[in-house]
Amino acid sequence: MELTRFKVPADRADELLQARPAMVADFRADREGFLDAQLIRVDDETWLDVVWWRSSEDFAASREKGANLPGIKAFFAPIAEMVSVEEGTTEGYASWGGAKLASRALVEVRATGLVSKEFFCVVHQLFSDTLAMDRVDELAQFP
Template sequence: MSTTVELTRFRAARSDELLAARPAMLADFRSDRAGFLDARLVRLADEEWLDIVEWRSAADFAASRAKGANLPGIAAFFASIDELVSMDEGVTA
């Protein structure tokens, strides 16, 4: 069974704030986002990060995007991001 993968690359100069907000964001996703499977945060060079999020389906990912930062943990994580670099969506093989 294939899943949908969200690849979001962003800049965050306040890495301590970003990492402190991560557990609450993940807890909010688990409680509020149907189809959320897993997420991995990768530190890149020059204050850039790659967030790899796996969803059960493209529809689940779209529904999550529509909700935006609707819960405090998600809002705090998003607030620690300085700049969105790219956002891609793919399907596992």
């Protein structure tokens, strides 16, 4: 897991957010081992990007590439200061990450209408014991 803290001037936050989807698309297309990312706004100018990688080697290879694609460059452009870049592991939550990614994939498939609500719920329960049928519609609303 990558934890990158950086600063963006408050008046450029919209630029950062608008560039995010293209950056994630470039990562999915170009970065071996990229699993998922979540951007967190800490305060008006401080952000934390939490990125899940399949391995430390994949994270290192990604760092070597830098801002090699337009979507990645556009995301980095408003960043005024890199505060820290750290690597860590999620102790005790290994299955949660897989369930989260599987859930997101299922939500995307469910949104196509190609699978029934019941099938969606059964498959999702393979990854999470906490999902109840009445929460499927609520879950499907999340990105």
